[in-house]
Amino acid sequence: MATNTTETPVCKICCIGAGYVGGPTCSVLALKCPDIQVTVVDRSELRINQWNSDKLPIYEPGLEEIVKQCRGKNLFFSTDMIPALKEADLIFISVNTPTKTFGLGKGRAADLKFVESCARLIADVCEGSKIVVEKSTVPVRSAASIVNILKANTRPGVSYQVLSNPEFLAEGTAVNDLTQPDRVLIGGEESEEGKKAIAALSWVYQHWVPAEKIIHMNTWSSELSKLAANAFLAQRISSINAISAVCEATGADVSEVAKAIGLDSRLGPKFLQASVGFGGSCFQKDILNLVYISESLNLTSVAAYWQQVIDMNEYQKTRFGQRIVQAMFNTITDKHITILGFAFKKNTGDTRESPAIYVAKHLLEEGACLHIFDPKVEKAQILLDLEQTEEKTGASCVSIFDDPYEAAKGTHALVVCTEWDQFVTYDYQRMYDSMLKPAFVFDGRKTLDHAALTKIGFHVETIGKRPGHSFQVWIKILFLERIKVDVSFRCWQEQNWGGANGI
Numbered sequence: 001m002a003t004n005t006t007e008t009p010v011c012k013i014c015c016i017g018a019g020y021v022g023g024p025t026c027s028v029l030a031l032k033c034p035d036i037q038v039t040v041v042d043r044s045e046l047r048i049n050q051w052n053s054d055k056l057p058i059y060e061p062g063l064e065e066i067v068k069q070c071r072g073k074n075l076f077f078s079t080d081m082i083p084a085l086k087e088a089d090l091i092f093i094s095v096n097t098p099t100k101t102f103g104l105g106k107g108r109a110a111d112l113k114f115v116e117s118c119a120r121l122i123a124d125v126c127e128g129s130k131i132v133v134e135k136s137t138v139p140v141r142s143a144a145s146i147v148n149i150l151k152a153n154t155r156p157g158v159s160y161q162v163l164s165n166p167e168f169l170a171e172g173t174a175v176n177d178l179t180q181p182d183r184v185l186i187g188g189e190e191s192e193e194g195k196k197a198i199a200a201l202s203w204v205y206q207h208w209v210p211a212e213k214i215i216h217m218n219t220w221s222s223e224l225s226k227l228a229a230n231a232f233l234a235q236r237i238s239s240i241n242a243i244s245a246v247c248e249a250t251g252a253d254v255s256e257v258a259k260a261i262g263l264d265s266r267l268g269p270k271f272l273q274a275s276v277g278f279g280g281s282c283f284q285k286d287i288l289n290l291v292y293i294s295e296s297l298n299l300t301s302v303a304a305y306w307q308q309v310i311d312m313n314e315y316q317k318t319r320f321g322q323r324i325v326q327a328m329f330n331t332i333t334d335k336h337i338t339i340l341g342f343a344f345k346k347n348t349g350d351t352r353e354s355p356a357i358y359v360a361k362h363l364l365e366e367g368a369c370l371h372i373f374d375p376k377v378e379k380a381q382i383l384l385d386l387e388q389t390e391e392k393t394g395a396s397c398v399s400i401f402d403d404p405y406e407a408a409k410g411t412h413a414l415v416v417c418t419e420w421d422q423f424v425t426y427d428y429q430r431m432y433d434s435m436l437k438p439a440f441v442f443d444g445r446k447t448l449d450h451a452a453l454t455k456i457g458f459h460v461e462t463i464g465k466r467p468g469h470s471f472q473v474w475i476k477i478l479f480l481e482r483i484k485v486d487v488s489f490r491c492w493q494e495q496n497w498g499g500a501n502g503i
């Protein structure tokens with residue numbers, strides 16, 4: 001490397017994008033590689049200021065301690081991008097790649113404008129030889145566009161190697177996922193220079209990741225593996241959620257079914273938790289991207305297959321919202337409802353694509369007033385997500401609480417949208433006593449003790465189970481449903497065939 005005068009392959013790293021990936025990844029990198037200087041740059045001054053303050057821009061268990069330990073030593077956050085890029089031997093591109101909201105591929109294709117602007121900036125300012133690492137999640141063959149832009153703008157004496165190194169961390173467990181990854185993928189060119197670049201990035205990871213977990217492959221396999229991994233994970237959730245609908249209609253219990261399925265060593269127990277639906281910034285975006293790529297390649301059956309994972313997720317969120325209204329006597333107009341949890345999963349303050357947003361909007365459309373509590377999501381973020389300018393405005397009605405008991409007071413129902421651990425230990429008797437009766441609990445995460453809640457007096461509804469009905473009652477329901485089906489079938493027969501004998 002041009003700027004590297006020591007024996008080590010990499011001395012300085014620059015990461016463009018100080019978000020949920022760039023921030024934690026570089027913090028762990030700095031912690032594990034004290035011999036490397038890591039600078040995270042971002043065009044957002046607000047974000048960089050937050051990374052340099054006591055209140056980090058994202059909540060992630062264990063992250064604050066690492067940042068405090070490394071910041072100012074070998075970890076730096078800056079908006080001054082040019083010097084950091086010039087100095088670096090290796091540059092990570094960790095910027096956002098959202099779904100396009102306009103033009104060709106609108107609503108499905110990934111918008112690569114931020115990745116492209118990074119490539120152009122690197123080409124403009126860098127000298128010597130650089131390794132450019134694509135860490136953002138991108139469509140397969142995106143590295144070719146980066147190479148194109150860099151090559152088209154190369155000045156004499158400048159050379160680049162572009163690698164794909166997708167990130168697999170999950171929010172809420174990012175530090176653990178980064179310190180003990182299942183695998184690290186590095187895709188690159190087959191050439192000598194390509195192999196040298198792959199070796200340099202592997203050397204960085206080998207500071208803490210066992211060599212056998214660092215996997216080398218061709219660039220396109222690496223890019224596609226990231227989309228495929230997210231699609232497979234989301235597919236499992238949609239599969240168990242589809243089964244949850246069957247459970248609710250038949251009296252089976254989805255937790256029991258998930259346990260039975262997960263005990264098969266070929267399937268395993270993870271990602272079988274039925275829920276109100278998956279959220280987060282990536283599953284939907286990445287599957288839509290996969291659908292778009294498949295369609296672009298004329299693989300229409302493949303596209304339709306993955307589209308179903310998204311459709312099932314929409315169905316699950318809709319079903320949950322409708323079930324709340326139905327259980328509350330088919331009207332929630334002017335009723336006060338408490339939403340417990342607004343983040344898309346526990347241990348994060350991130351609300352991107354959170355199912356809570358969908359549920360809250362559905363309840364607001366039905367005329368309800370919402371009391372919302374989440375341990376980590378900022379009030380301004382909730383109002384922004386619900387497109388409310390301020391609390392309790394006009395016809396709609398949203399109040400944000402920083403105490404769950406205050407939130408529950410005077411409301412008709414509790415709706416659990418996030419599986420925060422502390423929700424399990426709350427004093428539900430205290431909440432029940434302060435609520436209007438009948439008091440309802442809708443557990444969209446299946447984490448509460450439903451028997452205990454029922455004993456307190458709550459009417460409890462959850463995903464994938466119809467609680468409160470004994471086996472005998474179920475037999476009766478199924479019997480009545482059967483009669484209904486028989487009657488409608490006979491009516492249909494008479495209308496279309498002139499009665500059963502007319503066939």
Ligand SMILES: NC(=O)C1=CN([C@@H]2O[C@H](COP(=O)(O)OP(=O)(O)OC[C@H]3O[C@@H](n4cnc5c(N)ncnc54)[C@H](O)[C@@H]3O)[C@@H](O)[C@H]2O)C=CC1
Pocket residue numbers: 016017018019020021022041042043044047094095096097114117118135136137138167168169170171281282
């Ligand atoms: N959030 C997650 O848990 C994971 C995300 N990913 C992928 O990583 C990428 C980044 O995701 P997040 O960190 O969540 O996004 P983010 O939105 O939290 O952060 C992206 C950052 O990049 C900055 N940025 C954008 N364009 C820039 C430019 N030209 N120059 C300087 N800064 C620029 C933005 O200001 C923002 O701070 C995406 O492709 C995502 O799909 C991959 C694995 C996990």
Ligand SMILES: O=C(O)[C@H]1O[C@H](OP(=O)(O)OP(=O)(O)OC[C@H]2O[C@@H](n3ccc(=O)[nH]c3=O)[C@H](O)[C@@H]2O)[C@H](O)[C@@H](O)[C@@H]1O
Pocket residue numbers: 137167168169170171172230233237270271272273274275276277278279280281282283344345346
């Ligand atoms: O590319 C990404 O952004 C990341 O996407 C996911 O990570 P993340 O979205 O942060 O969190 P997950 O734990 O995967 O949860 C996603 C959603 O699925 C839901 N979920 C998860 C598991 C489950 O069994 N059931 C279920 O409903 C969660 O509550 C959450 O809403 C992947 O797990 C990461 O490997 C990947 O790097």
